[in-house]
Every structure is written in C-alpha cells, then in structure tokens.
Amino acid sequence: MEAVLTENPASAGTAPGAAIELSGLGKAYGRGEHAFAAVRETTLSVPWGQVIGLLGPNGAGKTTTIKMICGLITPSTGSITLGGYDVARQRSHAVRQIGAVLEGSRNVYWPMSAWENLMYFGRLKGLRGSEVRPRARRLLTDLGLWERRHETVGSYSRGMQQKVAVAAALITDPPIILLDEPTLGLDVEAARTVKDWIAHLAADDGKTVVLTTHQLEVAQELSDRIAVIKEGEIIADLPTTELLARHAENRYEIRVAGSLDGNVGGLPAGARVEPDGSGTRVLLPDADSATVYAVLDQLAAADQQLVSVAQARPSLEAVFIRLLHHAGAAPTPEAGGEGTTP
Numbered sequence: 001m002e003a004v005l006t007e008n009p010a011s012a013g014t015a016p017g018a019a020i021e022l023s024g025l026g027k028a029y030g031r032g033e034h035a036f037a038a039v040r041e042t043t044l045s046v047p048w049g050q051v052i053g054l055l056g057p058n059g060a061g062k063t064t065t066i067k068m069i070c071g072l073i074t075p076s077t078g079s080i081t082l083g084g085y086d087v088a089r090q091r092s093h094a095v096r097q098i099g100a101v102l103e104g105s106r107n108v109y110w111p112m113s114a115w116e117n118l119m120y121f122g123r124l125k126g127l128r129g130s131e132v133r134p135r136a137r138r139l140l141t142d143l144g145l146w147e148r149r150h151e152t153v154g155s156y157s158r159g160m161q162q163k164v165a166v167a168a169a170l171i172t173d174p175p176i177i178l179l180d181e182p183t184l185g186l187d188v189e190a191a192r193t194v195k196d197w198i199a200h201l202a203a204d205d206g207k208t209v210v211l212t213t214h215q216l217e218v219a220q221e222l223s224d225r226i227a228v229i230k231e232g233e234i235i236a237d238l239p240t241t242e243l244l245a246r247h248a249e250n251r252y253e254i255r256v257a258g259s260l261d262g263n264v265g266g267l268p269a270g271a272r273v274e275p276d277g278s279g280t281r282v283l284l285p286d287a288d289s290a291t292v293y294a295v296l297d298q299l300a301a302a303d304q305q306l307v308s309v310a311q312a313r314p315s316l317e318a319v320f321i322r323l324l325h326h327a328g329a330a331p332t333p334e335a336g337g338e339g340t341t342p
C-alpha cells in the first residue's frame with residue numbers, strides 16, 4: 001500500500017485535490033455553560049487512496065468526527081469537503097462520495113435478507129436495479145454470503161451481519177469508505193475477512209478509507225497513516241511507519257535462560273531486568289552496540305545461557321500509550337511532522 005497517493009485512482013472519485021478535507025472542524029454538545037467540546041479545531045487532509053487510522057481513547061471524539069463527515073451530525077465550527085463537495089452546502093453530492101459502517105448501530109435492516117438489504121441501499125442511493133444486482137452478487141460472493149443471501153440478517157451471526165454492513169456501504173462503489181470499529185465483536189476468522197477486505201479496497205480498488213478502532217494491531221496492519229485524537233484534538237498525525245520509527249529507540253532486549261542470580265550488579269544504568277517465562281529478559285532502553293556486546297560478555301562470563309538478542313521495536317500500542325501520556329512531546333502536524341498534511 002502506498003503511504004500517500006496524491007493522484008486520484010481511476011476506480012475512485014474523479015475530483016482533483018484531497019478525498020477528505022476537514023478544516024477547523026469542531027463540535028460542542030449542549031449549550032452555554034453546559035457546552036462540551038467533543039471535537040476541537042480539527043484540520044486534516046486525506047489524499048485519495050490513503051487508509052487513515054483514527055485512534056483515541058473512549059470519548060476522544062472519533063465517532064463524532066466520523067458522523068460529521070457522514071453528514072449525520074452538524075459541526076459547530078469549520079467545514080468538511082468530500083471529493084471537493086462541501087458537506088454543508090452540497091450535501092447530496094458530498095454524501096454520494098462515501099459509504100459508512102458506523103459503530104454499534106444497526107447499519108442494515110435485520111428483518112430483511114442480505115440480498116434485500118443490498119437492493120434497498122443501492123436503490124436508496126439512486127442506482128437502478130440492473131446496476132445493483134451484479135454488484136450485490138459480487139459483494140455477497142466475495143464475502144462468503146452468497147449461499148445464505150435470502151436469509152434474514154437478524155438470523156445471521158455478528159460477523160455475517162458486519163459483512164452485510166460492509167457490503168451495504170460498498171454497494172454504490174463510493175470512493176471513500178468510513179469504518180467505525182469494523183472488527184468489533186468479530187471472531188478471529190470474521191475479523192480476518194473484514195481486514196483482508198479493507199486492505200483489498202485500498203490496495204486494489206484505490207479506495208480512501210477512514211478507520212477507527214481500539215484494536216491497535218488492526219490499525220497498524222491496515223493504516224498508511226495514523227492520527228491520534230485525545231479530548232477532541234489531534235495530538236499526533238504521521239505515516240504509520242514514521243510514527244513507529246520516531247518512537248524506535250536504541251532499545252535492545254536480551255533474553256537468557258533461568259534467573260540472573262546476582263549477575264545484575266554491573267548492568268548499565270537504565271537497564272531493566274524482568275522475568276520472562278522460565279527465563280529472564282534484560283531490557284537496555286538506550287544502548288549502543290558496544291554496550292550490548294559488553295552486557296553479552298558479562299552474561300557469558302557468568303555462564304548465563306543466551307536465548308536471544310533483539311532490537312526492540314515498539315508496537316503501535318506502546319507508541320499510542322506513550323503519546324496519550326506525554327501529549328506535549330507528541331509529533332503533531334504543527335511540530336513539523338513531514339507528510340502529516342500532504
């Protein structure tokens with residue numbers, strides 16, 4: 001997957017410029033002294049073909065942002081354009097650019113079958129039956145639901161319902177897909193299918209995808225770019241690889257069999273010793289290779305059996321937690337993170 005596509009892929013929208021532009025976007029719930037700013041001054045430009053992961057703790061403002069992009073919540077401040085169309089002023093054109101699977105909502109009608117749902121949503125969005133049918137067939141076949149297409153969605157498993165929701169969002173072949181917690185509550189296999197689909201939509205169909213999830217390994221796997229929201233504000237916004245690289249320190253992890261038995265005295269300052277199953281892990285948070293060799297010599301001299309040596313790479317989860325707790329030091333677009341606002 002390309003980190004940033006500046007050109008609009010042929011299969012996606014046709015508008016020049018960015019797929020999604022949020023400019024000074026804000027949302028306050030309530031009024032007067034009871035007003036609560038759920039989203040503040042959010043400015044974000046998502047190029048065509050990019051998968052952006054919107055991460056943040058509970059209540060950070062992710063769903064509010066997604067719903068504003070969908071046109072379901074009216075912003076208090078700022079503007080949103082989708083494929084160049086202003087959501088407030090050119091609503092029908094703007095909304096036609098997107099397909100959405102919203103968190104926790106019943107995105108599809110349970111008393112209807114999967115087939116009926118897709119026909120309904122296709123027609124609702126202005127397509128003719130002859131346009132919807134082949135597309136519905138392909139989507140249901142690809143998602144493994146074709147055989148059961150005439151059963152009511154209410155009788156499906158959670159994973160199958162989520163697949164129907166994804167299919168309904170895709171029925172008009174919109175260039176922009178908004179997915180709020182798309183793998184929530186899915187078992188390993190169903191989550192894999194949905195993840196593979198998201199990757200396929202981006203890589204093969206050139207879709208622009210906005211993804212929110214608390215499953216950080218899902219975000220790390222799928223997102224070209226990560227924006228972290230805390231208390232309604234973006235506190236970090238970087239290409240995923242760069243975000244991880246920026247937080248990659250000279251951290252090494254040495255694993256030995258058994259305990260260290262008093263051999264920890266001469267370890268360098270800052271070294272941490274932790275139990276690791278039946279063995280022990282020595283973490284060197286900021287070590288050059290000379291220091292690592294010195295520690296290995298020391299362990300060898302003490303007859304400690306070496307299991308492995310690795311340069312520790314932080315997971316997105318580790319970076320995320322660090323960002324939330326040290327927001328002041330976070331890489332933000334304002335702090336000059338290149339590639340943050342292409």
Ligand SMILES: Nc1ncnc2c1ncn2[C@@H]1O[C@H](COP(=O)(O)OP(=O)(O)OP(=O)(O)O)[C@@H](O)[C@H]1O
Nearest residue numbers: 029030038056057058059060061062063064065103
């Ligand atoms: N309709 C509403 N009225 C008042 N406050 C609301 C409303 N919807 C959301 N909020 C508040 O706005 C803030 C942001 O909520 P939002 O649902 O956008 O967060 P989120 O990041 O999606 O959280 P989660 O990860 O828990 O889904 C929260 O404090 C929430 O309580």
